[in-house]
Amino acid sequence: MIEQLSWKVGGQQGEGIESTGEIFAIALNRLGYYLYGYRHFSSRIKGGHTNNKIRVSTTEVRAISDDLDILVAFDQETIDVNFYELRKGGIVIADAKFNPTIPDSTDVTLYSIPFTDLATELGTSLMKNMVAVGASSAILGLSIDVFREVVDEIFGKKGQQIVEKNIEAIARGAEEMREMLGVNVNKMQLSSADGKKRMFLIGNDAIAMGALAGGSRFMAAYPITPASEIMEYLIKKLPKFGGAVIQTEDEIAACTMAIGANYAGVRTLTASAGPGLSLMMEAIGLSGITEVPLVIVDTQRGGPSTGLPTKQEQSDLMAMIYGTHGEIPKVVIAPSTVEEAFYDMVEAFNVAEEYQVPVILITDLQLSLGKQTVEPLQFDKVQIRRGKFDYNMELPVSENKEYFKRYEVTEDGVSPRVVPGMKGGIHHVTGVEHDETGKPSESPINRNQQMDKRMRKLNNLRFPNPVLVNAKHEDADVLLVGFNSTRGAIEEAMVRLEQDGIKVNHAHVRLIHPFPTAELLPELKKAKRVIVVENNATGQLTSIIKMNCGHAEKISSLLKYDGNPFLPKEIYNTCKEGVVLNGNI
Structure with missing residues (x-):
């Protein structure tokens, strides 16, 4: 019995590599194991080497493992690229179709299994990934019944016959593997897990869930790796809560649309990566000077320019702090786990509204797309704080028809906030410097007052566990x-x-x-x-x-x-x- 292992599946993009890893990981998660998964993929739709490395443990894990116990290969390139990770005693399970070979070594064992041929016998070569899952289950000493529920969820819409064919493919793979293992049938059997139910999420899904729980009802965004899953999740979920997602023509439109919606009183977000954030910089400045709350998610990736769009990097820090022209108060939050990403997203909306500033939730590709076991989220921890804003507040109406002091100079730097249509709340809104009512002003005294007011907003920022x-x-x-x-x-x-x-x-x-x-x-x-x-x-x-x-x-x-x-x-x-x-x- 072993307490943890690392398993990786690799092949060409479009071969079902991702679904192979998903079915394997979800099934083990439901048994109560802790998992940490990370995908390596190319910046193209189809073709190019891809792999999914999944760490399985009886205790919590938050990192990719140093080495590899089992490598499932759908082509020779997978072996050539990933073989060096295998530890002594490691195993390669490869499709016999490509006549796999491994470097001369007595420390790693190659099992050549006819993934494609077995799948074809069952009706289609597309099920070769299910044969691979079955072979992996035999190595770990798992019953194929472990995968039945997951297969049913994934393929159930295609009919029960498809479900049974996929289960049969898993069974055939397990049978073939057990025959090859012989007396070594349980050489990598995992110790039993605790059986507890936990979530298994990528960071982007947790961020989207945090947006929902935090009261966001609108998202404007343009698709970009590795942020797109946030938008994809909310496209499905926001309409159920009376919200909407709009895919804009570019990131400039996404950011300005988010500012407009927040100005109207709706908690709104946008999400992008480095290239998109570069386009948003002028609009972030607009949020700062108009003091309209704004929440942006920046999922860092390899740069500069298009750079390495599907690879890990953490190079946006200086841009997020200093990228806007001029000086405005802003907040940059950096969660370190999928669980934190959920709660920090909620807090991002609270901070944005309490201090009326742009808030950037910064992640990286590993956190955004890596999949982690997460304890059940505690929704009773979620608090909605809107600062100096209340839809139901009554404003005094000036007899002299004076405008509302939307940018009133206050001791804490935060001015009273209203939204369009509130009686007594009429004021100017402009991107140029302005006085307390929003009227443009180039007065040096007023400039100092407004700048000082804005910049002292964050003197008393409250953020949990900075x-x-x-x-x-x-x-x-x-x-x-x-x-x-x-x-x-x-x-x-x-x-x-x-x-x-x-x-x-x-x-x-x-x-x-x-x-x-x-x-x-x-x-x-x-x-x-x-x-x-x-x-x-x-x-x-x-x-x-x-x-x-x-x-x-x-x-x-x-x-x-x-x-x-x-x-x-x-x-x-x-x-x-x-x-x-x-x-x-």
Whole structure:
């Protein structure tokens, strides 16, 4: 019996690789196992190598595994590209159709199974992926009944005959695999899971659910990888709650439409990736000066320009903070897990309305498209806070027909907010500098008053857990700092480093702007060295930390920008080598 394993399926896009991984993972999730999945795919609709790596464990996991136990290959390229990941004792299950070969090695076993031929005998070669699922189930010692419910849900609309054919394909694959395994039939049998029901979500779905729970009823967006799933989810769900999604002609229209809807009092979002956010920058400035709440999701991907649209990167930080011309208050939130993505999305709407500012929820491709086991969401935690706005409030009506002071200079920087049609609420709205009623003004005194008012909005920003801290040591050898999806890999590396006698603390930044200096600075002071882990080439988070916290002499970066997420061993190896070289242990 083993407590966890890593399984990967690969082939050409369009061969059913994604559905193979989905059926395998969903079935195991329903047995109560914890899973973490990550897809590698090309930026084209069909063709090109793709794979889906799924980690299965009896305990919680939040990172891609360093190595691989089982590789399911639909072509030779899959073996050539992924073989190096296999650990000693690993297994390759390959379609016999392409006469698979593996490098000379006595440490990995190849099982050549006629996926395509068995599927064709059952009626169509398209079911070869189900044969592969069956072969995998035999390796793990699972009954094919585990997959029946999932297959029925996926193929039920096509008729019971299709369902039974797919189940039969799984059974044939399992039978063929068991015959080949012989006495080794249970060599990778998993320990039993706890059987508890948990969700299995990508980050984008959690973000969309958070938007719904947070009261959003409109989304304007333009499709872009890796953000499109948010829009696709809400297209199906928002109409059931009286809402709507509009696919706009571009990201400029999406952002300005979202501003218009928020101005009308409807909680609205838009979502994009780096290229789309570049187009939105002028509109974000409009949100800032008109003080209209705005929520944007930025799913980071490889850049610049089109760059690596289907690969991991974390290179939008500086753009999100400083990309707009001029100076406006804005908030940038960075969830680190799928679960946090749900709750932080709700909070993004609350913060946007309470402080009347643009709020950017920043994720990365690994978090947005990676699939994680998630404990049941607690909807009783969801609170709706709309700040200085109430549809039912009564406004005083001026006898002198004076305009409403929509941009009134207040001590906390937040002015009273109204929406069109409210009696007594008439005011100007313009993108140029204005006085308290919105009337354009170039007065130096008024300019200072309005700028100061806007900029002090965030002096008292309340955001839960702006930095997640795991600090056991007052004199740590190393403090590891990260944001977004690097959390899981950092946590695993910590465990290994502690086992080697290295004292490690961890701080994960969840609020990028305004930067939580007060929460992070004490952790910097406790450590001999600080290593910031981030997926970009220039150390953007590192620079932000140095600007806000100082201690530049002890801060260094661990950077990765080849399009792949961090593995725990990469962080472990770098930290161990650095600490040893500096004589700290």
